[in-house]
Amino acid sequence: MQKLPIGRQNFKQIRENNYLYVDKTKYIYKMINSGDINFLSRPRRFGKSLLVSTLKELFKGNKKLFEGLYIYDKWNWENKHPVIVLDFGGGDYETLNSLEDTLDDIIYRLAREFQVELYSKTLSGKFTDLITGIYNKTKKEVVVLIDEYDKPIISNLQNKNLDSIQNKLGSFYEILKVNDEYIKFLFITGISKIAHVSIFSKLNNPNDISLVDKYNTICGYTQEELESNFQKHITKLSKKFNCSYEECVDYIKEYYNGYSWNGKEKVYNPFSTLLCFENEEFSKNWFNTGTPGVLTNYPISKYSLKAITGPIKVTDDEIRNPTTKTIKDEVLLFQTGYLTIENVKKEKIVSTYTLTIPNYEVKSALQKNLINEYSKISYIDFLEYADKLLKYTIDGNEEKIIETLGDYLSPIPYELRGDDEKYYHALIFELLYTSGLHVHSEVHSQKGSADLVLEEGEHIIIIEFKQDKVKSIDSMIKKGLKQIEEKEYPRQYKNKKIIKGVIAFRDNKIGCKIIKE
Numbered sequence: 001m002q003k004l005p006i007g008r009q010n011f012k013q014i015r016e017n018n019y020l021y022v023d024k025t026k027y028i029y030k031m032i033n034s035g036d037i038n039f040l041s042r043p044r045r046f047g048k049s050l051l052v053s054t055l056k057e058l059f060k061g062n063k064k065l066f067e068g069l070y071i072y073d074k075w076n077w078e079n080k081h082p083v084i085v086l087d088f089g090g091g092d093y094e095t096l097n098s099l100e101d102t103l104d105d106i107i108y109r110l111a112r113e114f115q116v117e118l119y120s121k122t123l124s125g126k127f128t129d130l131i132t133g134i135y136n137k138t139k140k141e142v143v144v145l146i147d148e149y150d151k152p153i154i155s156n157l158q159n160k161n162l163d164s165i166q167n168k169l170g171s172f173y174e175i176l177k178v179n180d181e182y183i184k185f186l187f188i189t190g191i192s193k194i195a196h197v198s199i200f201s202k203l204n205n206p207n208d209i210s211l212v213d214k215y216n217t218i219c220g221y222t223q224e225e226l227e228s229n230f231q232k233h234i235t236k237l238s239k240k241f242n243c244s245y246e247e248c249v250d251y252i253k254e255y256y257n258g259y260s261w262n263g264k265e266k267v268y269n270p271f272s273t274l275l276c277f278e279n280e281e282f283s284k285n286w287f288n289t290g291t292p293g294v295l296t297n298y299p300i301s302k303y304s305l306k307a308i309t310g311p312i313k314v315t316d317d318e319i320r321n322p323t324t325k326t327i328k329d330e331v332l333l334f335q336t337g338y339l340t341i342e343n344v345k346k347e348k349i350v351s352t353y354t355l356t357i358p359n360y361e362v363k364s365a366l367q368k369n370l371i372n373e374y375s376k377i378s379y380i381d382f383l384e385y386a387d388k389l390l391k392y393t394i395d396g397n398e399e400k401i402i403e404t405l406g407d408y409l410s411p412i413p414y415e416l417r418g419d420d421e422k423y424y425h426a427l428i429f430e431l432l433y434t435s436g437l438h439v440h441s442e443v444h445s446q447k448g449s450a451d452l453v454l455e456e457g458e459h460i461i462i463i464e465f466k467q468d469k470v471k472s473i474d475s476m477i478k479k480g481l482k483q484i485e486e487k488e489y490p491r492q493y494k495n496k497k498i499i500k501g502v503i504a505f506r507d508n509k510i511g512c513k514i515i516k517e
Helices: 011-016 025-034 048-059 096-114 123-138 162-178 196-200 223-229 231-240 245-256 270-279 285-290 316-320 329-335 360-375 379-395 398-409 421-434 473-486
Strands: 037-041 083-087 142-147 183-190 312-315 340-345 352-356 438-444 449-456 459-467 497-506 509-516
Touching: 011 048, 025 048, 048 083, 048 142, 048 183, 083 096, 083 123, 096 123, 096 162, 123 142, 123 162, 223 231, 223 245, 231 245, 231 270, 245 270, 245 360, 312 316, 312 329, 316 329, 316 352, 329 352, 360 421, 379 398, 379 421, 379 449, 379 459, 379 497, 398 421, 398 509, 421 438, 421 449, 421 459, 421 497, 459 473, 473 497, 473 509
Parallel strands: 037 183, 083 142, 142 183, 459 497
Antiparallel strands: 312 352, 340 352, 438 449, 449 459, 497 509
16 A cells, blocks of 8 residues: 655655655646636645645656646646745744744745845845846746745734734735736635735735635545545455445545535545544544644634534625634634535625534534633533433433533533524534434424434434523423424334423523423
């Protein structure tokens, strides 16, 4: 089996050392032929840096590295161009001076690489000297690749000097517009678009391909790519877990698939998938390295639990054009990979995006880590609450159900709480789901959808949630029970012991009614 490229982001190193490479050159070829200035946003560890490295070797004309790949017989290998890569993944950006020093170091490093002289004193002048110097020396237009353009912004979102830092970066990037005649191709990557308006206004309006259908799978692994490139690894993993090949694929899909930027095709998280094969275990690798730490750099100190229990709807403008002052929690979580696009409803005036958690890795990790961090509910408490709720429901102990739900909800700060039944529905579903119980949300029947259905041995538990600021607890409970009967939710469950229940919320009060058949 080929070596897995874990931690490898250099295309040349991967190809020369026989690491497994999933061919993405079809999308690269399409992008290059569609436009000369492009921007792509994707979460951390999704292959952006490898994409940049691949573009570098392509424009340099390193033909041998591309043997056997889609683009090999379609590219003009004689037409080579000098390539400069501005990688903002490292460096010090804590102050305006440290940002200037880091940018200065990048420019001087590239000048030494191409053996060109820098004559100017200002940073903008040196950048111009670099681009024009390379062009005059090679007589070729320059290819500019920028990786993690937003790192200096993300690192300073709580910094009082953020505006100065953004202005400095804007002036730096503006040189690319001024020297447009010397530039062949420009490609920019980042995690977030929150700096999009203030920074990118300095450029020649790059084509944002982040949400464009034909580039949805430019990063990450499609189902076809997974099974065609990792067949031996899947087989090896299935033997370890004593399951069939198909069952193993289903496990991998549940854990690591589900990311989408158009609501249609879904892709696997490449980093997590590779580690799954390498370590032969299903674990939450991306979350542990992507971490909620990236979120703490944003100017939001608390996150609405509604944003991580979804689904949540946002408008086209909210998802495409956020700023540091207007970005919504759920858009922030989408950009950083904790939510993904489930579907897109396109209309004449406003398009609407539905965001959901992509897979089990993210779902369980969010529940286990983010909720714990902001509400101080430990994972052990989660398991205990779920076990109690299941037992008390089967026993029909309404008083204990109310007490347990009160214990579960009480540590959650007021500002984190939602104000409708969907919030409580999602939060309780997540509790039961994360604890490993066989629970389903929005279960469709012939006449409607049950809020929650839990299967436990011979029992089928059907629960409706109600929340109202005006109606009484009793009236909501009666309405919920009537709904279960009129919609015939239990009808599809033959030879099972049916338990019907309603859980109602008003202000800080909880009501419950359980009926066992």
